Amino acid sequence: MRPNSSAPQPDPTHPPIPLMPRLTWPSLFTALMYAFMYFPIIVLGVYSFNDSRYSASWDGFSLRWYRALFSDRRLLSALQDSLTIAVVAVAISAVLGTLMAIGLARYRFRGKALYRGVSYLPLIIPDIAIAVATLVFLVSMAVPLSLATIIAAHMVFCLAYIAVVVSSRLQRLDPNLEEAALDLGATPTQAMIQVLIPQLAPAIFAGCLLAFVLSMDDLLISSFTAGGGANPLPIEIFSRVRTGVKPDINALSVVLILGSALLAGLAEYVRYRSDRIRQST
């Protein structure tokens, strides 16, 4: 920014360093869109404190749905299933996806374009088609559906997303550091673990976070691969929304939204830190 950019300000009432943007139509419109994005969330929040069971009219303030929520064993076990799936799928995918991204950046081989194309497929093919194909595959191989099959299916999209995020970071990476390590006598494995991986860490983290959120939110792929009593949260919520919602779902929304806001804040903080580190080096 040029230092004198705000100097020839024609409006004398305007402060030299504006904290608030001027009320122009784009800013008004944007404010309206922010309201649009948060309106449903606020409505859920308000109704989560509504005493009425039918949630159409306001019957007074109550915390009963939060009490119901925290004593709802089924919902808590669904949350536990979801967390297990997401953590395991993301942890394995973090390794596989990172290795794949490094491999794709490092080697040239016949069929590489095809390999890369296949690695993009989970980002492109609609969930419903992946879900259906996975179910057909599992049934035809006579694999009993269970928590493990959900994890296996989630790994497909998790590793693809992690690989994409890591790949884009790899492209901007300085190859000299790793070469220097090799010149100083490190083995390729040492160079990778001690030099390359730390440089990729923020991207791996960002990819994992993205994969985690997608896994926690997935309804379709889980619906088609769940069995053996596994019942992840989106399936439970979907079933409750269809079979009649008690307002504890509203309370659950508020809790989940606060949890995700925390996660988003964490992600943003890590990104901010890694930007600072990158700038200072």
Place this chain on the structure above:
Amino acid sequence: MAGLAATNCRQNLSGPSAGGGGGDDGALHIYTWANYTDDGLADAFTERTGIPVVVDIFDSNEIMLTRMQAGGGDAYSILYPSDYMVSEMLELNLLTELDQSRITGLENLKAQWANPAYDPNNAHSIPFCWGTTGLLYNREVSPGEPIDWDFLWENQDALSRRITMLDDMRETLGATLKSLGYSYNSSNPAEIEAAYNRLLELQPHIAAFKTTGFENELLGGDLSVSMAYSSDAIALTLEDDRMEYIIPDSGASLWTDTLAIPATAPNVDAAYQWINFLLEPETASAAVERLYFATANQAAFERLPADIQNNQDLYPPEEVLAKSEGIVAVDADSTDLFDQFWTEVTSA
């Protein structure tokens, strides 16, 4: 490799379910209709036996069957198929033959279920409850008092997007058949097609096909009429004066839901314990007083308070039942027609 998989695949897809080896976590997993169990029932069972109960809900017999065939039902030790579905599942070898010596309390059942046509001698299923399928409406917002299925067609404009129908092929197409004076179990292609066309006429005015989940909207006045199972409807009529349930004049479906053990059940002992638990008159009558289904258990019925025994929605008089009809499994060609028309009417 793909070729090998393909051959394999076709065999597995056309054979019986890919079951076996589902996780046994020590809990009793039950796959049932909404409103047949509640925490009270599950907790009482757990207290008695130490076995935790996990309940999953299905919308229609066909969806339950799909789950079981696709291999997603390995964990279930107890299913609640309806009468005609018991026959269908028997043909597919999906149910365990019950060991009658492990069941106590069969003598408590009402006489009419001693030897049901859908499962002779109750060899694979135990009748649990029965009921009808009719119309549940909110008197405050409904444009009139329905007495027959025709009400929906005659008032389709006033009722536009204030109706829900069951998300159940045989029930909803069957009710339309009945409204035309045909049988629920028609295997005449012309009659089935006529019913399809009539349902198609109503389709734009139907808010949603829902088996459950209309309750709040009906109570809130967002919906006027919902096609409903009596067991789901009666709880609402007792809870709120504005709610009424009717059995349509031209006849409704009369169904029995049963308890059965799937062939792939991991925890068979617990399944028998659950069946015996529900056959106990005390358990059954206590559950009826909370959940309002019509029990098939005579001993439990006798323990009920008089106002529930005399509830005509729950236990309709003989002349109403006489007009009603049980859904039975139809031949393969008719099943195909039902399937095809159902897919089309829900896609329209």
Place this chain on the structure above:
Amino acid sequence: MTPASAPIPSTTWAARLAPRRWLGPVVLLAPAGVWLLLLLVLPTLLILEISLVPGLRLGQPSGGYGLGNYLQILQPVYLRVIGRSLAFAVGSTLLCLVLGFPVAYWLALLSPRRWRNLLLVGFILPLWTSSLLRAYAWTTILRPSGVFNTMLTTLGLPAQNWLNTPTAVFIGLTYSFLPYMVLILYASLEKLDTRLLEAAADLGATPRQSFWKITVPQTLPGIAAASLLVFISTLSDFVVPTLLGGASSMNISRLIYNQFLGPTRAWGFGSALSMVLILAVSLAIALLLRYGDRNTVTEA
């Protein structure tokens, strides 16, 4: 496809791996490759095969190969389902573009610089929450006795019964995918060379002229990428049409879902629908790669 075949050393130090030079690529690329092959490529080939078996149903014997399932899609009722899916996708993509562009423009060019990141994160924060619950929230708003009608009647406007209509689906889809649109457009607008705008202003162009002559052409790749991404997502969305559309809005995802987990178990027909959906999406992607900005997509 073997990732190990003929690795060509791309950097000098890679030559040191010469004795075991197949090892690196295998360790790096094989695990993920096998996984994708087993759980993505093979399954997709399987549904391609099943789609060519007319009338295949789970649990029933099936006949030989044929195009019966694809011919069934050509029936008017299913063509209408596809048309409806396309209409949902095109309509909500346009709505997202019209609503999202001004937001992205303001965020990228007009918002206070020190708050810019925070403001952007604030706009896409709802993406972090359950998509099911966000769609469900709209049922609470749009039901006849809901918040929306309370607002309308307070303003003296007639009440609307929008729940379970295509209108509700458009609202829900636009709401669900607007943040993606804004995110990608933002990335594109952020790179806009503002000196061009200053130069145009110096040469006497009106803001309107410079918007259409500079801003839009400069960000066209971003607009194309964002629109196609939203188009693909909305074309195959399941949650919003199911929760908000009721009986009025069967789309291709719901239809596929019903063929597999619904009452009829018509897995052959469902597979054919799936292949059509994959084909439609691949076409859209091909268009994107042909005319769009690849980097913008990857970054998004």
